[in-house]
Amino acid sequence: MIGEVFSSGTILIIATICAALSGLPMIVPRVPAVTGQVVSIVLMLIAALAGIGAAITVLVTGRAELFVIPWTLPFDNCVLGVDPLSAWFLLPIFLIPGCAALYARTYWHARHNPANVRKMTFFFGLLTGAMSAVVLARDSISFLFAWEIMATAAYFLVSTEDQKKEVKEAGTLYMITTHIGTLGLFALFPLLNLYTGSWLFPAAASLNASSPIATALFLTALFGFGMKAGIMPLHIWLPSAHASAPSHVSAAMSGVILKVGIYGLVRTLTFFHGVPLWWGCFVLLLGVVSGVVGVAFAIGQHDLKRLLAYHSIENIGIIFMGIGVALVGQTTGSSAMMMLGMAGALLHVLNHATFKALLFLGAGSVIHASGTREIDQLGGVARRLPYTALLFGVGAVAICGLPPLNGFISEFLIYLGFFRGVQGTGIAAAATALAAPALAMVGGLAVACFVKVYGIVFLGVPRSEEHAGGHEATWQMLMPMTLLAMLCAVIGLAPGLLEGALQQASMTAMPAILQKGVQPLAALVPLPLLTIMGITLLMLLALLYFWYRYRLTTSPVGETVTWGCGYQRPLARMQYSASSFAQMLTGLFAFVLKPQAHRPRIAGIFPRRTSFQSHVPESLLELVYIPALERFYERFIPIRKLQNGILQQYVLYYLITLIVLFLSDNF
């Protein structure tokens, strides 16, 4: 077996390099784009299979490995490593890009997109490799290297279609925000160096969390990684970037890049012991705000992909809630809360990757077939794209956290964490008691939002013939979606399969569990009973289905138009639209959403033809950040002279900086 010759860590490093270089054939101009695309897809699939296999091995054995690679940089050695926490995040990092790469074969076919397919394929491979390297890095410097490659590759992917103005703007916004986030990390790692005296990551639970410098580390990590994860109020880059990128890139961004941000935060938190209560409560609060406000924004969207992007913010909020419960548990010394919260958060990382990638790929198929992202232009897509409709439906049920699919399992764990927390005392109990209903509300709003999407896009009749959806997706597009949908079902119906791996990963992510005496996950959650309940539900459904089908064959069945309360000629335009469906809810949340409506004036007995428009803007960006930044910009105009675009002068700045550093070091 290969596993005996190479250790899982070695295979992971090889898979990382293989993925990173998979797009190389595409930048050789003499290789035809069509051939290059096939080669790079094959390389990506090999990397994905090897990576997932090795990650599973690490999770099953629970064995950690370290590789020390000396380099000539004036910092410590480059250290790479793998442990169950890294391996857990490597699952989506290899799974989703593997699926997306295959999907891109027809979705972004080289023949139809000659202008940008080379660039896109190359950076897609690089992105995958870089994300894997971030998770494997065990010292600050290689972490930052990988982080920046990841961020930059993602920029080129977002701006794949950079001839479009809105795509360019989205790319620029992403570039600015990701660098502001990186600025947080540039503060984080030197602070860590100041604390430990080394550029290597400190050992688990080795730092005392009560010192002021620990507080600074926590806040900078929350800022830097929160920016990447898209937690409110640092989410402003996310909706436009996800909407502008090609759908399979959106799947990888939403499914995985955000999770790398979560990984960074979780990894940083493993360094500490004795965390104060406010850390957990603060993370919990951020999670609740992101969850509720994210989904409320989603309900107001008319653009299919923007809507899905806002749901990513909501789901990141749910993950933060899980981490928050675990941190509160660490303070109060409840091993059950730590285990449940962290296991729920980590499982939700994987679950969100599967169903959100599935939804973005499904949205891609709809856009590919119909040529529009506008929900209110679509309708009746299920008739032309039945398989896509079915698979998207699975994703929609899963993302709402409904049984018997995977989203329910992770939310179930987090809820149980809340219920454990409520038995405690003081602020810890109050915080968890208030978070549980908030999560319930997020679930209810998510159901409303996905009923809207599914109902308006896939059901009913087409709202315009030109966007009716011409053709079903090809097998290269359907196969990754089927795989992801099956994963949603398998994790939902048999969560016991992941129990061991999840427990290993949670204990690595929360070293304090070990000190408090491990309560195995099996003792805290009746996972086999969830399987039984899921199967009971499916059996009951099957029973009713067969009975109903039998009834339909033995009784008269007729067909007619939908009952229109006496009106005989219903038109497609008379259907309920996405905006009208969402109108009550956006009204309730108007205090944050600030919906804008352009109402027509209707006058006279025979009013003239007119139109009505309403939309929900990214209010935080448009009403808070941009005005503030404009003021900031005006203040700093004098300093802008330094940034004059002349490269020679920039080199001069380097020289001056070096001289200043040299002098300050020697005097």
Place this chain on the structure above:
Amino acid sequence: MTNILIHLLLAIFMPPLLLGVIGKTKAAFAGRIGAPFLQPYYDIFRLLRKGTVFSTTTTWIFRAGPIVSLATTAVAALLIPFGAHPAPISFQGDMILYAYLFALGRFFTMAAALDTGSSFEGMGSAREATYSCLAEPTLFFALITLSRLSGSYSLSAMLIKVSSSIWLEAGAALILLVGGMFIVLLVENCRIPFDDPNTHLELTMIHEVMVLDHSGPAFGLIQYGASLKLFVLGAFFVHLALPYATGTPSVDWLLFIISMLELAVIIGTVESVMARLRLVRIPQLLVAATILAAFSTLLVIR
């Protein structure tokens, strides 16, 4: 074993009777004789034997709607204890499954409504979505309060724990919960003052307008599912408001049946003496219910 059998028999056969009792109560208030107690059974059986008319715009989602909503309610019925007897299936966290099963049923009912392409059904679906979002937190505040009061994590344990001694101990919190949960019970089951199952004006309805296009056996399943939902949510409420228990199994079953009938009479009375609320008022009342439940949580946590 006998208890499980009685649980299943009650869950299967008793629900439509509640609708009959509600109807009879309303008739009594209006000075009519009213339909017989067993009328809902006749209605459902007649629908199950009838033919079906489908709209040409519908897909398989439309056919799945009634099936999923009945199946999810039926599974939820296995999780809820009836009176002093624990539920057939009980495990840590079953209250979360209980709440989410209803959400799954609602998802498919609302999607089926949108499948018809009718704006009336879309309207009903949007209303259902909005009101359930507001009702959900109330239920979870109630669950949190009960979990804290009983120190347990399953529906059977936390609901059976509610007794006269708990009422003496945490009466204020429980009164608030009873208020909040009664509102949730009425809105979830589409009763007056939130929704009127008997109205004939599509524009003002919620649940009935969503199922406007269903006919025949599917509509029979919907009617039966609605009565089962009333029964299952009612059983939850009865634990809070009327926690009678004697310790003798047969007497406890009888007490449970009597309390459920009492609940039906109470709902019938509310329906007779109240007018329907204007639609814009409904969210306000639901938020009030959430606040009541939140107060009760804070009372037990402090």
